[in-house]
Amino acid sequence: MKLTIVGCSGSYPGPDSPASCYLLQADDAEGRTWNLLLDLGNGALGALHRYIDPLQVDAILLSHLHADHCIDITSYYVLRKYHPSGQQPVIPVYGPRGTPRRLARAYDLPRKPGMEEEFDFLRHRGVVEIGPFTIEPREVEHPVPAFALRVTADGASVVYSGDTGPTDALVEIAKDADLFLCEASFREQDDNPPNLHLTGKEAGEAAEAAGVRRLVLTHVPPWHDEQEILAEAVPAFSGPTELARPGATYFV
Template sequence: MRLTVLGCSGSGPGPDSPASGYLVQAGDTAVTLDLGNGTFGALQRFLDPWALDAALLTHLHPDHCADVAALVVWRRYHPHPPFDPAQRKLPVLAPEEAAERLARAYAPSRAELPETDLTDGFDFRVLTDGAVTAVGEVTVRAARVDHPVEAYALRIEHEGRALVYSGDTGPSAGLVELARGADVLLCEATWPHVVPGRWTEPPPGVHLSGRQAGEHAAAAGVGRLLLTHVPAWYAGADLLAEATEVFDGPVEVVAPGAGYAV
């Protein structure tokens, strides 16, 4: 199994990276984990979008799903599709409102909103806490996490290897349980644990600090921690230092275009 970082900038694109999006390839199966602003362009450097087996969305904030609209355009208007997209709909595993919310985001105009429907080329499948879904050669497990909107962490398993992606979350027992014993935890680290003049403890139920990401990795006993979702206004090196204080395994901050064996 291989993880490729399409974008990793937290809360929106940064000067050096698209927003959140990742490609996971295992055997003959390829799936995306989120498709935030700018990630669909990056995807094309690593994979023909027609070769995707599914798109997985942890939640519906734009920095994690905005480029689904670009994927819709690709599948509807590409002049030489290798197959009929209506006959081979792309599975989209996402929170319950995804079909409606993404259709509204794609709608060409306000007048066309009521008629806009993406189910002609996409097979929306609702994520739920504890759900287990087979996609090609991989198994996808979901766990509800703590964010202001419905959000899930995802565990991708293939031939005894496991990658867990936190999505966006505050401290979450569900994330720890999902990640238990995983080979790799791709975990958001959005802000420092202490921000002078603002807080001495991160606000609950939104994001993880670098220290909290390390604590989750340690509690879950993962083999390797990859930090992501660092906004342009914070330094990844500072969050890395926090994580390494509490997790004694390998830790690094991911970079756009980087690839990792799981």
């Protein structure tokens, strides 16, 4: 399975990266490559063009409905609906309850049909299989319904935290992952609100408790020095730890 960081800026797009978006690619038994997107935050659709033909996305999974994780679906709707080669086939979009209503409002569409003629909206309920991928959602700790996502293909696993405060649910879903893409939005030195995000240290602690093989820190907001966040995580986790970078690829 190949992971490409399309966007990793936390909470809003920064000068060097769009907001959250991660591309996962794997081949099925017939050799067809499947393209899965985890989140499609502000600015990510533009950057996605660098890595694949954006019409070749097979499914989108949204961790939650904050704009920095979902809002470029409004632009992706335009791309698929009005593309000169014709309206594109319907693809699944998995998300929390209320996803179709939220996206219809964001584009100022009537609630019915909203975007339901372009996307097949499905709720995170349990394990699903999409091509060669198996995806397990797990609700985590955030002010709105939010999910971590565990994606497995060919025996390898990538776990994406989405946005979350510290919670056992995150450690459980990340258990023994080959690569843990974990948010780290806060610094230990600040007076942080509870149940919202992780500090760099807390991300490292979650990785250590889950026994993952590799930690990639993501969702650092541009208002922080990312090196400070990394420096918090490194002593807390005994495995390799790095910052996500737009365009970085990982073979898992």
